[in-house]
Amino acid sequence: xxxxxxxxxxxxxxxxxxxxxxxxxxxxxxxxxxxxxxxxxxxxxxxxxxxxxxxxxxxxxxxxxxxxxxxxxxxxxxxxxxxxxxxxxxxxxxxxxxxxxxxxxxxxxxxxxxxxxxxxxxxxxxxxxxxxxxxxxxxxxxxxxxxxxxxxxxxxxxxxxxxxxxxxxxxxxxxxxxxxxxxxxxxxxxxxxxxxxxxxxxxxxxxxxxxxxxxxxxxxxxxxxxxxxxxxxxxxxxxxxxxxxxxxxxxxxxxxxxxxxxxx
Ligand SMILES: Nc1ncnc2c1ncn2[C@@H]1O[C@H](COP(=O)(O)OP(=O)(O)O)[C@@H](O)[C@H]1O
Ligand SMILES: [Mg+2]
Numbered sequence: 001x002x003x004x005x006x007x008x009x010x011x012x013x014x015x016x017x018x019x020x021x022x023x024x025x026x027x028x029x030x031x032x033x034x035x036x037x038x039x040x041x042x043x044x045x046x047x048x049x050x051x052x053x054x055x056x057x058x059x060x061x062x063x064x065x066x067x068x069x070x071x072x073x074x075x076x077x078x079x080x081x082x083x084x085x086x087x088x089x090x091x092x093x094x095x096x097x098x099x100x101x102x103x104x105x106x107x108x109x110x111x112x113x114x115x116x117x118x119x120x121x122x123x124x125x126x127x128x129x130x131x132x133x134x135x136x137x138x139x140x141x142x143x144x145x146x147x148x149x150x151x152x153x154x155x156x157x158x159x160x161x162x163x164x165x166x167x168x169x170x171x172x173x174x175x176x177x178x179x180x181x182x183x184x185x186x187x188x189x190x191x192x193x194x195x196x197x198x199x200x201x202x203x204x205x206x207x208x209x210x211x212x213x214x215x216x217x218x219x220x221x222x223x224x225x226x227x228x229x230x231x232x233x234x235x236x237x238x239x240x241x242x243x244x245x246x247x248x249x250x251x252x253x254x255x256x257x258x259x260x261x262x263x264x
Pocket of ligand 2: 047049
């Protein structure tokens with residue numbers, strides 16, 4: 001098994017007041033070490049649910065979730081997470097928000113070392129000089145940068161990003177994409193990113209998975225042929241336009257707005 005994240009035919013339903021709600025009906029996802037996979041799919045199809053399975057916060061009804069050759073059976077500190085609305089603690093400085101995961105997973109690491117690591121990351125994402133500010137003194141984009149630092153400060157094996165840039169305006173978002181690339185080049189991680197932005201998916205990921213409508217299965221997989229750090233201009237090349245066209249088509253199928261072809 002050479003995938004670091006290996007999700008096999010996972011099924012999951014929630015118990016609700018109205019009965020069982022089937023959410024995942026057979027999701028497969030494989031991410032090699034150092035790989036970065038984007039997951040797109042209709043709203044409410046089960047994307048966030050999938051991230052909770054990878055993090056071990058939920059157990060599947062059927063199928064298996066493996067991380068680094070070990071079956072996931074409970075919450076994992078080797079998984080870092082970042083969300084659309086960064087949950088930063090207002091009573092802590094930016095620096096001390098970023099050191100928080102180290103306080104939890106590496107309590108014996110000297111304080112100076114923790115802070116050095118946090119400062120290094122904050123500089124990498126362009127937040128040098130903001131270490132002593134409170135989260136409320138930062139813009140939305142800056143909070144998201146700080147949140148990104150916090151999610152990788154303890155070098156998690158796996159980074160999960162659930163619509164991390166969804167609340168940002170288009171230009172700020174593109175800045176963050178470039179920051180993300182820089183971070184990935186300097187601090188390699190294995191990642192899964194949920195997004196509803198198709199351009200973001202092909203710009204950042206090396207594989208894009210389209211989930212069907214709920215209950216979701218892996219409907220379509222696209223390999224992104226671009227390597228390493230990318231230029232935004234790539235999105236406007238014929239190759240970029242073709243990939244976006246195909247993904248848009250797949251989303252329409254997932255939403256039930258375009259007929260499913262006989263064979264993929
Ligand atoms: N804890 C829960 N209990 C019951 N239903 C849930 C729970 N969490 C999510 N759901 C439902 O499961 C479906 C999938 O949710 P979610 O994974 O958040 O979708 P997505 O992230 O793709 O928008 C939605 O219909 C949502 O209302
Ligand atoms: Mg979600």
